[in-house]
Amino acid sequence: MRTATILFLLLALLIAVTVIASGIGPYAISPPEVARALVQRLFGGTNNGTVETVIFNIRLPRVAAAGIVGAALAAAGAAYQSLFRNPLVSPDILGVSTGAGLGAVTGILLGLPVTAIQLMGFTGGLITVLIVVVIARALRGGGDVLVLVLAGIVIGALAGAAISLVKVLADPYDQLPAITFWLLGSLAGIKVHDVATTIPIVLLGLAPLILLRWRIGVLSLGDDEARALGVNVSRLRAIVIVAATLVTASVVAISGVIGWVGLMVPHMARLLVGPRFDRLLPASILLGAAFLIAVDTLARSAARIEIPLGVLTAVIGGPLFVWLLAHNRRRMLP
Amino acid sequence: MTLLRAHDLSIGYGRTVIARGIDLPIEAGGVTCLLGPNGIGKTTLFKTLLGLIPPLSGRVEIESNDLTSLDQQTVARHIAYVPQAQATEFSYSVLDLVVMGRTAHLGAFAAPGANDYAIAMTALERLGIAELADRDSTRISGGQRQLALIARALAQQARVIVMDEPTASLDLGNRILVLETIRSLSADNLAVVLSTHEPEHAFVVADRVAILAANGFLTGPVENVMTSDELSRLYRVGLVVEKTPSGRSVVGPA
Numbered sequence: 001m002r003t004a005t006i007l008f009l010l011l012a013l014l015i016a017v018t019v020i021a022s023g024i025g026p027y028a029i030s031p032p033e034v035a036r037a038l039v040q041r042l043f044g045g046t047n048n049g050t051v052e053t054v055i056f057n058i059r060l061p062r063v064a065a066a067g068i069v070g071a072a073l074a075a076a077g078a079a080y081q082s083l084f085r086n087p088l089v090s091p092d093i094l095g096v097s098t099g100a101g102l103g104a105v106t107g108i109l110l111g112l113p114v115t116a117i118q119l120m121g122f123t124g125g126l127i128t129v130l131i132v133v134v135i136a137r138a139l140r141g142g143g144d145v146l147v148l149v150l151a152g153i154v155i156g157a158l159a160g161a162a163i164s165l166v167k168v169l170a171d172p173y174d175q176l177p178a179i180t181f182w183l184l185g186s187l188a189g190i191k192v193h194d195v196a197t198t199i200p201i202v203l204l205g206l207a208p209l210i211l212l213r214w215r216i217g218v219l220s221l222g223d224d225e226a227r228a229l230g231v232n233v234s235r236l237r238a239i240v241i242v243a244a245t246l247v248t249a250s251v252v253a254i255s256g257v258i259g260w261v262g263l264m265v266p267h268m269a270r271l272l273v274g275p276r277f278d279r280l281l282p283a284s285i286l287l288g289a290a291f292l293i294a295v296d297t298l299a300r301s302a303a304r305i306e307i308p309l310g311v312l313t314a315v316i317g318g319p320l321f322v323w324l325l326a327h328n329r330r331r332m333l334p
Numbered sequence: 335m336t337l338l339r340a341h342d343l344s345i346g347y348g349r350t351v352i353a354r355g356i357d358l359p360i361e362a363g364g365v366t367c368l369l370g371p372n373g374i375g376k377t378t379l380f381k382t383l384l385g386l387i388p389p390l391s392g393r394v395e396i397e398s399n400d401l402t403s404l405d406q407q408t409v410a411r412h413i414a415y416v417p418q419a420q421a422t423e424f425s426y427s428v429l430d431l432v433v434m435g436r437t438a439h440l441g442a443f444a445a446p447g448a449n450d451y452a453i454a455m456t457a458l459e460r461l462g463i464a465e466l467a468d469r470d471s472t473r474i475s476g477g478q479r480q481l482a483l484i485a486r487a488l489a490q491q492a493r494v495i496v497m498d499e500p501t502a503s504l505d506l507g508n509r510i511l512v513l514e515t516i517r518s519l520s521a522d523n524l525a526v527v528l529s530t531h532e533p534e535h536a537f538v539v540a541d542r543v544a545i546l547a548a549n550g551f552l553t554g555p556v557e558n559v560m561t562s563d564e565l566s567r568l569y570r571v572g573l574v575v576e577k578t579p580s581g582r583s584v585v586g587p588a
Binding site for chain 2: 082085086087211212213214215217218220221224225227228229230231232233274275276278
């Protein structure tokens with residue numbers, strides 16, 4: 001099948017998942033009804049019935065948030081897998097998630113308002129990656145891939161230790177549950193405002209990845225080969241790291257730490273469209289959005305209580321990843 | 335016509351000098367064979383010629399421009415690199431791998447178009463592996479992958495092609511195939527620089543030999559440099575160059 005056809009089908013899948021997910025919940029709305037309300041709103045019609053209120057004020061903000069978070073994590077994962085020439089790399093390889101976690105958790109400990117906690121999460125992620133890059137440059141003058149990864153592991157471990165310390169200091173009845181819930185990832189408290197502030201930052205980060213898609217793919221051949229083919233490797237690597245960090249930090253700030261999506265979705269996309277980054281990126285974005293909307297819908301509707309999203313992505317992602325490995329070893333591993 | 339010239343070049347990393355005083359002209363239509371024992375710095379010399387690492391002193395010139403003053407994309411339009419044929423982590427098709435050679439001719443935000451694919455296909459046909467275009471590049475033989483990487487260098491449309499041990503780990507048939515390909519490239523007025531551990535390959539394809547040894551750098555026409563004495567000194571064993579009745583030069587123990 002041609003790539004364009006596959007991407008079109010993935011887009012159709014994303015729309016279908018969005019419509020179905022917007023109808024699922026305590027007040028069930030059938031997919032045709034959701035579709036009708038969406039189309040009506042799209043063409044300027046305003047109807048303030050219960051159906052519309054539920055869809056546009058309650059369901060859609062959360063569905064949109066899940067879509068953005070999934071798309072961002074999958075895109076960042078695909079970019080990092082190409083950059084680090086390793087299909088087993090995820091967007092938090094340079095410690096962005098743990099750093100964001102530390103920032104947000106500190107915010108909760110200080111009893112800050114939600115917006116400030118998100119801002120601290122975002123800044124924490126950026127600062128962590130900055131420290132990692134500075135250390136790697138100091139050690140190797142350039143930013144060797146291996147040194148980057150090692151520095152990421154070290155700083156990530158330090159941030160992880162700091163998070164543990166904050167947990168010990170936190171009030172076990174009030175703050176600790178909030179911290180734990182945030183570290184497991186959830187979209188339960190998402191507001192329209194969060195979605196609106198996150199979209200521009202995510203787009204800002206995705207734009208360079210989309211524009212430089214071909215060169216990022218060439219980067220997967222290795223530094224020397226990519227440079228001999230005419231790519232300015234150090235500049236491109238810096239751009240990819242900044243872009244991937246920006247999108248990851250901005251979504252982690254509103255969703256908490258959600259694992260597996262950035263690692264697994266690019267693999268599923270690779271099975272559909274092959275390893276070329278210029279095809280992998282759009283496929284990962286569409287598939288990541290559809291995947292996380294579906295999983296988040298499950299998280300809020302499968303049980304009486306809200307299941308933390310990070311727990312569900314791990315429960316679904318882990319076995320799925322093993323299945324992918326077992327059935328496609330040749331296409332996924334060197 | 336001199337396409338590439340190393341001028342009083344010192345190579346190495348940081349403060350470690352590997353070799354100094356390297357003067358090497360690379361002529362259009364010429365094949366230069368680089369010989370030297372393991373670990374002497376052949377790859378370092380290649381990386382310096384390709385502008386991947388800076389020279390410690392001296393300079394590399396492309397058509398009398400200093401290599402360090404040119405950006406990577408301009409350099410790539412003049413010099414192509416054929417690395418040793420290892421499988422990549424990602425299973426690109428052969429055609430996708432070859433079309434990556436077009437990167438140096440694309441704008442920063444562009445992806446290859448129909449014209450670039452046509453050039454890549456022509457390169458594959460030129461090397462007789464057009465039927466491999468849609469095959470997974472990680473699932474073809476080492477010789478086929480080596481030819482695909484040479485095709486990529488052709489698609490890059492550079493006048494100078496640098497090959498790092500193109501015959502290493504190939505069987506006899508593929509070795510001969512690669513050597514014949516190199517000779518036909520020089521017939522098209524391209525310049526090829528290759529490293530090898532088999533001195534006899536120099537007799538087969540090269541018109542110039544460069545020797546990188548512990549006691550220094552030496553270059554000249556094949557017949558002047560490839561003597562029994564010089565080769566014995568290079569490899570630190572007694573060697574003798576002999577002509578077979580058919581006129582072929584062979585190297586063996588003295």
